[in-house]
Amino acid sequence: xxxxxxxxxxxxxxxTLCLWTLSACALMSPAAYAAGSKKPSFxxxxxxxxxxxxxxxxxxxxxxxxxxxxxxxxxxxxxxxRAEVAWLNYWHHRFDSIKPKSLTADERVDRRIxxxxxxxxxxxLNTIKTxxxxxxxxxxxxxxxxxxxxxxxxxxxxxxxxxAIAKLQGVSVLLNSARVNIAYPPRVYVEHAIEMTDGLHDxxxxxxxxxxxxxxxxxxxKQLSQAAAxxxxxxxxxxxxxxTQVLPHAVGLYMMGTNNVLARYKAEELIDMxxxxxxxxGTRELAVQQAAxxxxxxxxxxxxxxxxxxxxxxxxxxxTGELVxxxxxxxxxxxxxxxxxxxxxxxxxxxxxxxxxxAYDLGLASMxxxxxxxxxxxxxxxxxxxxxxxxxxxxxxxxxKAFNYATLADITAHEVAPGHYVHSVFMRHTPxxxxxxxxxxxxxxxxxxxxxxxxxxxxxxxxxxGFKADDPRYKMAQIAEAxxxxxxxxxGLRLHSGQWTITQASDFFVTQAYLPKAQAQREAERGTYDPxxxxxxxxxxxxxxxxxxYEAAHSKDFSLAExxxxxxxxxxxxxxAHRQLLLPGDKGTVLQ
Numbered sequence: 001x002x003x004x005x006x007x008x009x010x011x012x013x014x015x016t017l018c019l020w021t022l023s024a025c026a027l028m029s030p031a032a033y034a035a036g037s038k039k040p041s042f043x044x045x046x047x048x049x050x051x052x053x054x055x056x057x058x059x060x061x062x063x064x065x066x067x068x069x070x071x072x073x074x075x076x077x078x079x080x081x082r083a084e085v086a087w088l089n090y091w092h093h094r095f096d097s098i099k100p101k102s103l104t105a106d107e108r109v110d111r112r113i114x115x116x117x118x119x120x121x122x123x124x125l126n127t128i129k130t131x132x133x134x135x136x137x138x139x140x141x142x143x144x145x146x147x148x149x150x151x152x153x154x155x156x157x158x159x160x161x162x163x164a165i166a167k168l169q170g171v172s173v174l175l176n177s178a179r180v181n182i183a184y185p186p187r188v189y190v191e192h193a194i195e196m197t198d199g200l201h202d203x204x205x206x207x208x209x210x211x212x213x214x215x216x217x218x219x220x221x222k223q224l225s226q227a228a229a230x231x232x233x234x235x236x237x238x239x240x241x242x243x244t245q246v247l248p249h250a251v252g253l254y255m256m257g258t259n260n261v262l263a264r265y266k267a268e269e270l271i272d273m274x275x276x277x278x279x280x281x282g283t284r285e286l287a288v289q290q291a292a293x294x295x296x297x298x299x300x301x302x303x304x305x306x307x308x309x310x311x312x313x314x315x316x317x318x319x320t321g322e323l324v325x326x327x328x329x330x331x332x333x334x335x336x337x338x339x340x341x342x343x344x345x346x347x348x349x350x351x352x353x354x355x356x357x358x359a360y361d362l363g364l365a366s367m368x369x370x371x372x373x374x375x376x377x378x379x380x381x382x383x384x385x386x387x388x389x390x391x392x393x394x395x396x397x398x399x400x401k402a403f404n405y406a407t408l409a410d411i412t413a414h415e416v417a418p419g420h421y422v423h424s425v426f427m428r429h430t431p432x433x434x435x436x437x438x439x440x441x442x443x444x445x446x447x448x449x450x451x452x453x454x455x456x457x458x459x460x461x462x463x464x465x466g467f468k469a470d471d472p473r474y475k476m477a478q479i480a481e482a483x484x485x486x487x488x489x490x491x492g493l494r495l496h497s498g499q500w501t502i503t504q505a506s507d508f509f510v511t512q513a514y515l516p517k518a519q520a521q522r523e524a525e526r527g528t529y530d531p532x533x534x535x536x537x538x539x540x541x542x543x544x545x546x547x548x549x550y551e552a553a554h555s556k557d558f559s560l561a562e563x564x565x566x567x568x569x570x571x572x573x574x575x576x577a578h579r580q581l582l583l584p585g586d587k588g589t590v591l592q
Contacts, residue, residue, distance in 0.1 A: 042107045059145035064437050065373030071163040073170035074141040077177045092118045109577040110434040119267040128256050133185050135193035138178040143200045150211035153378050161212050161220045168227040172234045184252035188528050197239040204232040254528040258497045261531045269449045270574035282489045293479045299472040313473045317404040320396050323386040328354045334417040341465050342561045344418050357383035367415040369424035372436040406477035413462045419455035426568035435571025450572045453539010483513040489534025491527045542575035542590050
C-alpha cells in the first residue's frame with residue numbers, strides 16, 4: 001500500500017510553513033542531504049523518527065521507555081492530524097529512499113517494518129479516520145498517559161508528578177478537539193467511550209492521588225489534586241455531552257470494509273493474504289481445535305458433554321484472597337518447567353514480582369514488564385485482581401471463574417513464562433530500536449502478531465511440551481483460549497465486511513469458542529474497533545510454521561531453546577521479518 005501522493009519538496013515546504021507544529025524540530029529534506037550534508041546513518045534516522053513520533057504520541061512513547069515528552073498530552077486537533085500526515089509522508093519517503101543493499105540484515109528488516117507501520121498510520125489517519133469516528137481514542141489518551149506515569153518507576157515520583165500535572169493541563173484542549181472532530185460515530189464506540197469516562201473519573205478522583213500517596217512533597221500533592229479536579233470537571237462535562245447529545249444521534253457505521261482490514265494486516269503484520277485465505281485458515285484450525293477440546297474432555301469422562309465438563313473446570317478456582325499465592329506457585333512452576341525442558345535458558349538474576357493489582361491498576365491480569373528501551377531496567381510486575389471480599393458471594397464466584405486453576409496457568413504462560421515477561425528480557429538485546437517497540441494505543445495501528453502472537457504460541461508450547469500433562473483440564477483451558485483467538489480472526493473479517501452484525505458475532509463466540517454470553521458480547525464489540533485482533537492467532541500459526549521450517553533447515557543441530565531465544569532476541573516483529581533473519585533468503589510463506 002502506498003498512501004503518499006505528495007512530492008517530498010511539497011512536504012518539506014509545508015513543514016516550513018508550520019504545518020507540522022513540532023517545536024524545536026528542524027528536519028532536513030532528502031534534497032538537503034543530497035546537496036552536501038552528510039546523510040545520517042539508518043540508526044540515526046530511526047532515533048530522529050522516534051523522537052519526533054514521541055511528540056505526536058507521548059503516551060505510546062512512554063510505554064516504550066522513551067520519556068522525552070512525558071509531560072505532553074496528545075494533540076488530536078485537525079491541524080495536528082494534517083501535520084502528522086505530512087510528517088508520516090516525509091518519513092515514508094525518507095525510509096523508502098534508503099537502499100536496502102546499504103544496510104545490515106537487521107536494518108533491512110527494520111526498514112521494512114517501519115515502512116509498514118507508517119503505512120498503517122497513514123491508512124488510519126487518511127482513510128479510516130478513527131480520529132473522526134471514535135471518541136474512545138480521546139479518553140484513552142488521557143488515561144493511558146497518566147497510567148504510565150503512575151505505574152512505571154522510570155523516574156523519581158516527584159518528577160512523574162510534575163509530568164502528570166503538565167499533562168492534565170491539556171485535557172480541556174484535547175476534549176475540545178474531540179467535540180470538533182467527531183462526526184457520525186458508531187453507537188458502540190460512543191457507549192464504550194462513556195464507560196471509559198467513568199473509569200477516567202475514578203482515576204482522576206481517587207487512583208492518581210493514591211499512586212503518589214507516599215510522596216512527602218505536599219506542594220506537589222496539592223498541585224496534582226487541583227489539576228486532577230479541573231481535568232475531571234472537563235471529563236465529566238464531556239461525558240454528559242456524549243450521553244445527551246452524541247449518543248442519541250450515533251448512527252455511524254463501524255465497518256471499515258474488507259479491503260481496509262486486509263490493508264492493515266499487510267501493513268502492520270506484513271501478512272499479504274486474501275480474506276478467503278484467512279477465513280479458510282481460521283475455519284480449518286477452528287475444527288482442529290474443537291476436536292482436540294472434545295478429546296481432552298473425553299479423557300475426563302467420555303460419556304458426558306464436553307461443555308458440561310468445561311463448566312466444572314471453570315468452577316474449580318482459588319478462593320477469595322488466594323489468587324495471588326496460586327499465581328506465584330504457577331510462575332515458579334513454569335519457570336522451572338521451561339528450564340528443565342530446555343525450552344528457554346533464562347539469564348541469571350532476573351526476577352518478577354507477582355502481586356495484587358494496586359487499587360489504581362485494577363483489571364483481570366496484567367504484565368508490567370520493563371520496557372526494553374528503558375536505559376536501566378525497572379522492576380517487572382505480574383498483577384492480578386482478586387475478588388473483593390465485600391462483594392456478594394455470587395459475584396465473587398463469577399469473577400474467580402475466569403481464574404480457574406487451569407485457565408490461570410494458561411494466562412500465566414501468556415503473560416509471564418515463556419510469554420511476555422521472558423520475551424521482554426531477551427528484547428533488551430534486540431539490535432536497533434524498531435523491534436524493541438511495544439504495541440501502540442488501541443485502536444491505532446498496533447502490530448500484534450509478533451508480540452501477542454508469541455505469547456499465544458507460549459501457551460501452546462508449554463502445553464504441548466507436557467506442562468500439567470496428567471490433568472486434561474489444563475489442555476482444555478489452553479484450547480479454549482485458542483478457540484477464542486481463532487474466532488477473533490473470523491469475526492473481525494465478517495464484521496467489517498458487513499456480513500455479520502454484533503449480535504451474530506457474539507453468538508459465534510458462544511457457539512464456537514464456548515464463551516459466556518457477557519464475555520462473547522465484549523469480544524464481539526471489541527472487533528468493531530480492533531478489526532485485526534486476529535493477529536494473536538495468526539502470530540501463533542506463523543511461529544509454528546517458522547519453527548517447522550527452521551528445524552527442517554537445521555535438522556542436525558536444531559535446538560528448541562536456541563530457536564526460541566533467537567526469536568525473542570529478534571524482538572517484536574512481524575513473522576516475515578523473523579523468517580528473513582533466521583532463514584536468510586527465505587521465499588516461503590508466512591502462513592499456509
